[in-house]
Amino acid sequence: MPSSSPPRIRRRPKKTVRLSLKAFQSWQPPSGRDIDWASELPMDLILHVFHLLDPVELLRGGAMGACRSWRRATRDEPMLWRHLDMRGYDDPCRRSHVPFLVFLQAAVRRSQGQVEAFWADYCDDDVLLFLAEHSCCHVIREYQLKSLRLIRCGYFTNKGLLASMMKFPHLEELELSACNNIYGQEVFSAIAISCPRLKHLRNIKSFRYEYETEDDDSEAIAIASMCELYSLELHNHHPTNKTLMTILDSCTQLELLILRDCPKLRMDDTLLAKCARVKIVTLRGDDYVHCKITRYRFRPWSSACNPLRAVRESHWDDLAHLVDGFFPEDIEDYIDYSRYLNGVYVTDLDDDEDSRMLVKSMRRYLKINTGV
Amino acid sequence: MEVDKGKGEAEETRKVAEADRDTVTLKSSDGKLFEVSKEAAARLSTVLAGMIAGGSIDDNGTDLKQIGSEALENVVDYCNKHANSIPSAALISSSISFNTAPFKEPEEWERKFVDRLSHDALFDLVEAANFLGMERLLDVTCHKISEMMKGKSPDQIREVFNIKNDYTKEELEEIRQELAWAFYDD
Numbered sequence: 075m076p077s078s079s080p081p082r083i084r085r086r087p088k089k090t091v092r093l094s095l096k097a098f099q100s101w102q103p104p105s106g107r108d109i110d111w112a113s114e115l116p117m118d119l120i121l122h123v124f125h126l127l128d129p130v131e132l133l134r135g136g137a138m139g140a141c142r143s144w145r146r147a148t149r150d151e152p153m154l155w156r157h158l159d160m161r162g163y164d165d166p167c168r169r170s171h172v173p174f175l176v177f178l179q180a181a182v183r184r185s186q187g188q189v190e191a192f193w194a195d196y197c198d199d200d201v202l203l204f205l206a207e208h209s210c211c212h213v214i215r216e217y218q219l220k221s222l223r224l225i226r227c228g229y230f231t232n233k234g235l236l237a238s239m240m241k242f243p244h245l246e247e248l249e250l251s252a253c254n255n256i257y258g259q260e261v262f263s264a265i266a267i268s269c270p271r272l273k274h275l276r277n278i279k280s281f282r283y284e285y286e287t288e289d290d291d292s293e294a295i296a297i298a299s300m301c302e303l304y305s306l307e308l309h310n311h312h313p314t315n316k317t318l319m320t321i322l323d324s325c326t327q328l329e330l331l332i333l334r335d336c337p338k339l340r341m342d343d344t345l346l347a348k349c350a351r352v353k354i355v356t357l358r359g360d361d362y363v364h365c366k367i368t369r370y371r372f373r374p375w376s377s378a379c380n381p382l383r384a385v386r387e388s389h390w391d392d393l394a395h396l397v398d399g400f401f402p403e404d405i406e407d408y409i410d411y412s413r414y415l416n417g418v419y420v421t422d423l424d425d426d427e428d429s430r431m432l433v434k435s436m437r438r439y440l441k442i443n444t445g446v
Numbered sequence: 447m448e449v450d451k452g453k454g455e456a457e458e459t460r461k462v463a464e465a466d467r468d469t470v471t472l473k474s475s476d477g478k479l480f481e482v483s484k485e486a487a488a489r490l491s492t493v494l495a496g497m498i499a500g501g502s503i504d505d506n507g508t509d510l511k512q513i514g515s516e517a518l519e520n521v522v523d524y525c526n527k528h529a530n531s532i533p534s535a536a537l538i539s540s541s542i543s544f545n546t547a548p549f550k551e552p553e554e555w556e557r558k559f560v561d562r563l564s565h566d567a568l569f570d571l572v573e574a575a576n577f578l579g580m581e582r583l584l585d586v587t588c589h590k591i592s593e594m595m596k597g598k599s600p601d602q603i604r605e606v607f608n609i610k611n612d613y614t615k616e617e618l619e620e621i622r623q624e625l626a627w628a629f630y631d632d
Contacts, residue, residue, distance in 0.1 A: 107566050108608060109565070109566060109569050109608060110607075110608050110609055110610055111569065111607035111608060111609060112607065112609040112610075113609075113610075114569075115569070115572070115573075116573075116576070118576075119572055119573070119576055119584075119588065122584065122585075122588045123588045123591045123592050123595070124592075125549075125588075126549055126585075126588055126589050126592040127592045127595060127596070131592075131595070131596055131597075134597075134625075135600065135621070135624070135625040136595055136596075136597070136598045136599055136600055136602070136603045137595050137600075137603055138600075138621075138625075139599070139600030139603075139621050139625060140600045140603040140604050140607070140609050140611075141604070141609050141610070141611065141612050141613070142612050142613065142617075144609075145621070
């Protein structure tokens with residue numbers, strides 16, 4: 075009997091030790107020095123932090139609702155609202171049943187007419203018209219917008235663009251990606267006239283328009299009048315060799331040229347010589363088989379997209395980081411892989427293991443399915 | 447004899463100092479010494495670059511009275527790690543293409559570097575980066591703080607950042623209504 079009692083005594087202290095350790099652990103981290111970030115962090119640092127939050131996050135009001143000084147900072151600091159990157163925020167808006175426009179109104183109001191960049195997806199004519207009306211600075215009475223990137227805006231139409239573009243005279247960057255209701259010479263002529271300072275143009279069409287006749291390269295002809303362009307990227311456009319020559323002749327400052335799936339281009343020596351002036355030229359698609367580009371490199375794009383591209387030698391490394399992320403990831407898969415699996419592309423592959431595996435599996439797939 | 451010996455020693459220390467020229471010694475507010483490569487310090491901090499150029503670097507430890515030893519250790523650690531890392535392609539921006547967002551995302555090692563910090567250490571590091579004019583470190587630490595704010599309600603933010611609620615009841619009601627249209631109506 076006496077021998078069994080000591081263990082009981084030993085067990086008890088063990089338990090109490092464990093409890094106190096737990097209490098200690100849970101007590102230590104929050105206590106620290108008890109810094110009240112709102113009152114102790116200088117305002118310029120708080121603004122720096124807020125600057126890194128996107129407009130949607132700021133409008134959600136977490137930081138704004140925390141205390142008076144932070145609320146004042148978000149409301150009275152137009153700097154925070156100059157760069158409105160609202161891409162990918164369609165879903166949270168919908169979840170709270172707030173129309174995108176209401177949301178934009180709140181952001182633009184806080185910017186006090188100083189919005190310099192607006193990037194968004196899934197917006198429509200009303201959004202653009204609102205922005206056009208309100209991007210005029212109250213103080214210097216000038217339209218401010220410099221960068222406009224619209225992605226997958228199916229409800230954005232020619233009419234909306236023609237009505238809003240004239241309010242963006244300082245525009246330097248314009249992206250219209252998978253905006254399928256923006257097309258035609260009229261639109262590109264209007265852009266050329268309204269935005270004389272345009273330096274970067276990206277127009278990605280997610281498919282070729284059926285209405286366009288074989289000879290229709292009027293859009294590309296209109297683009298040739300944008301003389302200040304530094305970079306130009308066109309997908310599913312119809313420039314002929316002659317029109318591309320015109321573009322290269324008139325846009326003397328062009329440094330980056332990306333053309334993808336432009337069916338009427340036939341790369342020949344004359345055109346190549348013309349392109350030599352441009353720093354980076356990328357051509358993608360099956361239409362450049364005749365092109366005397368010295369080396370082809372293969373790189374998986376994304377599972378949905380064309381994995382092949384041709385790049386003029388030596389520019390690859392410069393280009394890689396520029397091009398990645400150029401294209402909205404989920405543009406419809408409109409490319410037929412089988413077109414790329416014959417001829418030079420596949421035989422002249424680089425040493426990328428993954429790429430080779432992908433091609434192998436694609437070949438196998440084609441063999442099984444088409445008997446190629 | 448003794449004088450000669452002293453001269454020799456002085457010369458020797460001078461030689462050592464000359465050899466050590468590629469590092470700078472920094473002294474924290476509580477008197478601890480830290481060494482950092484001169485090149486990295488000048489590249490990453492505008493203030494240290496100015497001090498190095500202006501010759502106001504003290505070989506026995508340049509006094510940084512505003513920065514505690516823990517924060518200074520993190521600063522030095524960051525400088526050393528930065529010196530060893532190769533900037534990724536994303537960080538080498540190009541003027542040719544579209545402008546990217548004003549802020550470049552932190553790299554993997556930078557993310558890890560700030561993730562391991564406690565709240566207090568993060569607070570001190572932001573202030574130290576600001577004081578020393580270290581733009582990138584300031585961006586990375588502020589990015590971490592902004593991440594801590596994301597998706598949180600006012601109450602949660604007050605808790606995380608230990609902020610006293612200085613609103614009156616009426617103001618709170620006003621804010622609640624102001625935010626009701628936005629996101630916290632569910």
